[in-house]
Amino acid sequence: MNWLLPGLILFLLVNLLAGLWRVWRGPSSADRMMSALLFGSTSVAVLILMAEWQGIRALRHVALLVVMLAAIIAITYVGISGARDKGSETNPDRKAP
Amino acid sequence: MVIDVFLALGLVVLAWQALIGGSLFRGIVMFIVFGMVLTLAWAWLGSPDLAMAEAAIGAGVTGALIMIAYWRLRRINAVEPRDPSPARSRLALVIAVLATGLVGAIGLAAVSALTGDATAARVMNETLPDTGLGNPITGVLIVFRNLDTLLEVAVVLAAYIAARAALGRESADLPLPPAPDTPLLTPLVVTLAPLTMVVAIYLLKAGSQYPGGAFQASALLAALGVLLVLTGRVGPAAAANWLTRAGLVIGTLVFCLVGLGMLVIGAPLLAIPGIWAVYLIEAAMMISIGLTLVLLFAGAPGLSGKRS
Amino acid sequence: MSLLLDAFAALLLLIGAFFYLAGTVGLIRFPDALSRLHALTKADNIGLLSICAGSALMAGELRVALLLLLIWLMALFAATVSAHLIARRSLRDAEDSGADAGKSPS
Numbered sequence: 001m002n003w004l005l006p007g008l009i010l011f012l013l014v015n016l017l018a019g020l021w022r023v024w025r026g027p028s029s030a031d032r033m034m035s036a037l038l039f040g041s042t043s044v045a046v047l048i049l050m051a052e053w054q055g056i057r058a059l060r061h062v063a064l065l066v067v068m069l070a071a072i073i074a075i076t077y078v079g080i081s082g083a084r085d086k087g088s089e090t091n092p093d094r095k096a097p
Numbered sequence: 098m099v100i101d102v103f104l105a106l107g108l109v110v111l112a113w114q115a116l117i118g119g120s121l122f123r124g125i126v127m128f129i130v131f132g133m134v135l136t137l138a139w140a141w142l143g144s145p146d147l148a149m150a151e152a153a154i155g156a157g158v159t160g161a162l163i164m165i166a167y168w169r170l171r172r173i174n175a176v177e178p179r180d181p182s183p184a185r186s187r188l189a190l191v192i193a194v195l196a197t198g199l200v201g202a203i204g205l206a207a208v209s210a211l212t213g214d215a216t217a218a219r220v221m222n223e224t225l226p227d228t229g230l231g232n233p234i235t236g237v238l239i240v241f242r243n244l245d246t247l248l249e250v251a252v253v254l255a256a257y258i259a260a261r262a263a264l265g266r267e268s269a270d271l272p273l274p275p276a277p278d279t280p281l282l283t284p285l286v287v288t289l290a291p292l293t294m295v296v297a298i299y300l301l302k303a304g305s306q307y308p309g310g311a312f313q314a315s316a317l318l319a320a321l322g323v324l325l326v327l328t329g330r331v332g333p334a335a336a337a338n339w340l341t342r343a344g345l346v347i348g349t350l351v352f353c354l355v356g357l358g359m360l361v362i363g364a365p366l367l368a369i370p371g372i373w374a375v376y377l378i379e380a381a382m383m384i385s386i387g388l389t390l391v392l393l394f395a396g397a398p399g400l401s402g403k404r405s
Numbered sequence: 406m407s408l409l410l411d412a413f414a415a416l417l418l419l420i421g422a423f424f425y426l427a428g429t430v431g432l433i434r435f436p437d438a439l440s441r442l443h444a445l446t447k448a449d450n451i452g453l454l455s456i457c458a459g460s461a462l463m464a465g466e467l468r469v470a471l472l473l474l475l476i477w478l479m480a481l482f483a484a485t486v487s488a489h490l491i492a493r494r495s496l497r498d499a500e501d502s503g504a505d506a507g508k509s510p511s
Contacts, residue, residue, distance in 0.1 A: 004415055006100060008422050013103050015429045016134070022432050022441075023126050024114065030438045030495040032126040034445055037487055038432055041449040042425060043133045044480060045456045047148075048473065049418075050140050052460050058145035058308035060472050061300070062136065065149055065317065067479040068293060069157035071285060072324050073129060074487030076161045078494050079168070079274035079327050279493065281486045288482060 005053040012046050033077045040070040104138045125163050132156030145308035146234045149300070153316030158390055161323045165394060168274055217241075229372040231306035238310065239378060240369045247356065247367070250348045250382055257345065257389045261398065271396035276329035286328055293321040301379055305372060311379035315386035322391030326400075333397030341388070341399045348385030352378050410462060417459030424452030438495045446488040453480050 016039055023035040044063045051059035111134055115127035132155035139148035221233060221241055230236045238246045264271070276282070297314040304310030325331040337345075355374050356367035369375060392400070431444025457477045461470035 004418065008418055010100050010103065011422050012425060013100065013107070013137075015425050017107065018429050019432055020111075020130065023123065023130060026120070026123065028438055028495065028498065029122050030491050030498070031441065032123060033491055034438075034442050034488075035432065036126050036129055037484065037491075038428065038445055038449065039130050039133045041453055041480060041484065043137055044476065045421065045425065045453055046137055047140055048456060048460050048476070050137075052463055054143060056140075056143060056145055057469070059140050059148065060469065060476070061296075061308070062140055062145055062148045062152055064296065064472070064476050064479065065152045065313075066133070066136065066156070067476055067483060068289060068296070068317070069152060069320055070480070071289065071483035071486055072157060072320050072327075073160050073164075074483070074490055075277065075282075075324065075327050076164045078277045078490040277490055277493075279486075279489065281489055285482065285486050292479075 005049055009046055009049050009053065012042050012049070016042050029077075033074070036073065037070065040066060040073075100141060104134065104141060107134050108138060121167060125160070125167055128163060129156055129160040132160065146232075146310070146313070149308060149313040150316065153313055153320060157320045158316055158323060158394070161320075161327075162394055165273075169272065172272060228369070228375075229305075230375065232304060232308065232310070234308070235304050235310050235375065235379075239375045243352075243356075243367055243369065246382075247349070247352045250352060250385065253386055253389050254345065254349050257393065260393060264396065271333070273326065273333065273395065276327065282328050286324065286330060289324065290321060293317055297321075297383070301383055302376070304379065305375060311382040312386065314379075315383040315390070318383065318387035319390035319394075322387065323394050326391065326395050331395075331400050331402065333395045334399035334401035335397075337399035341392075344384050344388040345392075346385065348378075348382040351381035410465075414459045414462035417455050417462065421452045421455030421459060424448045424455060428452065439492060442488055442492055442495070446484045450481055450484055453477055 019035050019038040019042070022038075023032050026032055044066050047059050047063035047066065051057060051063070108131065111127055111131040115124050115131055117124075132151060135155060136148045136152040139145075139151055221236060225231075225233055225236050228236055228240050230240065297317045300309035300317065301311060301314040302309075304313070322331070326333075355369070355378060359368045359370065360366055364370070369378075392398070425448070428445045428448030431448060432441050435441045435444055454477055457473040461473045464470070
């Protein structure tokens with residue numbers, strides 16, 4: 001089963017590419033943000049598989065780092081989009097692409 | 098091989114998407130995603146040190162910095178400009194060609210360094226065991242090329258001083274978004290904060306033998322600081338207290354003192370007397386770099402326990 | 406026995422990849438932001454669990470297994486809080502503008 005791990009890594013990367021379409025398309029900033037979430041959790045899986053495939057234990061530590069940072073990005077996003085001033089009703093991220 | 102090509106092409110597409118116009122927010126998310134894919138690329142190339150640094154700094158702290166900048170920009174100018182990309186300059190093509198040439202030259206040099214007589218690398222590999230270190234990257238950073246590292250720490254300090262000078266006295270009024278009011282935040286903070294500190298100190302200690310080290314640990318601590326600022330556990334203060342000032346300079350100071358101290362006992366300048374010195378310097382660097390990043394994020398001279 | 410274990414690990418990895426695929430399909434195909442979020446976070450967490458379990462079986466070390474468990478628990482935590490915050494944000498956007506931000510057509 002030599003092909004299994006690299007095959008799965010490639011499969012997950014293709015998944016990421018598909019998720020990229022949602023970042024590009026939007027339409028709301030929440031959509032873009034949740035695609036970033038997808039990238040985070042898929043990256044973790046890819047890192048775990050790479051650690052297994054290449055035999056580099058430290059890549060699992062990289063995965064732990066990515067997991068711990070994922071929440072920070074989400075909180076930043078909610079903080080910034082939650083505190084808009086009045087008069088910014090025209091959400092530019094919702095304009096037609 | 099397929100994965101290599103996929104990652105390389107993906108990075109180019111993401112970099113292009115992060116830079117072109119359209120929605121500014123889309124560009125920011127593309128940049129964060131770019132950081133994540135770059136992390137995967139480093140991991141695939143077998144460089145966990147770089148992957149860690151990229152994950153913590155590129156995707157984590159820089160992403161938060163750009164987002165907060167976006168938020169402040171929107172407070173100044175509520176309506177986003179339709180096309181944030183600047184008009185295309187005639188110089189763009191020349192710059193692109195020059196940049197491509199530079200990258201190509203560096204790439205060729207790297208390839209020939211791998212195949213040619215890589216003297217510095219060979220010397221380092223031969224003498225690394227004498228230093229007691231197991232991680233060649235920490236060896237280069239702290240022992241073999243530590244003047245570069247010292248200058249990097251000094252650059253971080255200088256950049257912070259420059260930012261403070263540019264902001265002047267108004268910086269204490271830089272706005273921060275209000276903390277999201279949800280009961281889930283407290284459990285998140287009380288779980289993440291201690292765990293982040295444990296992992297940061299582990300990375301610092303493991304850095305002497307395995308991938309990790311001061312830069313990765315400080316980026317992780319900075320991310321924790323960003324989290325604490327955003328959730329209102331820590332707030333900006335109008336002035337720096339002595340602890341903040343000490344924390345900002347301790348990295349440069351300890352590095353210089355160890356390096357100069359070697360002259361006193363008759364050793365060469367910046368020689369590293371032992372593995373304890375590596376830990377000492379790295380711990381001081383971790384505090385300084387982490388604190389600098391958090392202060393830059395908060396846009397304030399100091400930090401206080403409660404947000405006013 | 407070892408062959409059986411390897412086969413089981415491979416099966417777990419494949420199941421994990423399937424759930425990731427499901428999450429991505431949901432992210433692309435579902436009509437509004439809230440259901441996309443729902444599909445993404447739930448499916449990805451199961452996918453990650455399955456991949457962590459398969460990888461732990463392959464590695465066959467307690468240390469690695471515990472680290473992978475920690476990674477999964479943290480991912481669960483982060484995904485929960487992030488999904489909650491993003492969903493609230495999406496709802497509030499919809500209320501603020503009076504339009505249906507969470508229901509924009511795909």
